[in-house]
Amino acid sequence: MTILGLALVTLLQLSAQGLRLLRLSEDYQEAVRLADQLARGTEPAQDRVEAGHQGSLRWERRITLVSVPEELTPAAGARARLYAVSVAVRWGNHRTLELASLRTVVEPPDASQPESGVR
Numbered sequence: 001m002t003i004l005g006l007a008l009v010t011l012l013q014l015s016a017q018g019l020r021l022l023r024l025s026e027d028y029q030e031a032v033r034l035a036d037q038l039a040r041g042t043e044p045a046q047d048r049v050e051a052g053h054q055g056s057l058r059w060e061r062r063i064t065l066v067s068v069p070e071e072l073t074p075a076a077g078a079r080a081r082l083y084a085v086s087v088a089v090r091w092g093n094h095r096t097l098e099l100a101s102l103r104t105v106v107e108p109p110d111a112s113q114p115e116s117g118v119r
Contacts, residue, residue, distance in 0.1 A: 028097065031057060031089040035099040044083035044103050058090045066102070081105045 034057055044063045051060045066082040073079065086100040 027091060027095065030055075031091060031095075031097040032099075034059060035087040035089050035097055038087045039085050039099055039101055042085060042103075044081075044085060044105055056091050060088045062086045079107045081107065 034054055038059060038061050042061065042063065047064050049060065049062050051058070053059065062085070064084045066084050068080075068082050081104070083103045083105065084100065085103050086098065089097045089099075
C-alpha cells in the first residue's frame with residue numbers, strides 16, 4: 001500500500017510539472033509571435049521608442065539609426081539608411097523575451113544632383 005501511494009504521488013507531481021512547462025511554453029510562443037509581429041510591422045523612418053500592451057504581455061519597441069561607414073555607402077544613386085529595431089516583451093514575474101534585427105530603408109537619389117554617366 002505504501003509503494004502504491006508513493007507511486008501515485010510521484011505520478012501526480014510529474015503531471016503537474018508537465019502542465020507548468022506546457023504553460024511556460026505557450027507564454028514564450030505568444031511572446032515570440034507578438035515580438036515578430038511588432039518587428040515586421042514597422043517602417044523605420046526616424047529614431048523612436050514605442051510601448052504598449054496586448055493581453056498580459058507588455059512590449060517596448062526601439063528604433064535607432066545605425067551609422068554606416070562612408071566607404072560602405074554608394075557614391076551615387078539611391079542611398080540606404082540602416083536602422084536597428086529591437087522589441088522587448090515582458091510578462092509574469094521577471095519573464096522577458098527580446099528580439100533584435102536590422103532594417104534597411106532605401107532613399108531615392110537626390111533630385112537636385114544631376115546623375116552622372118554617359119547617355
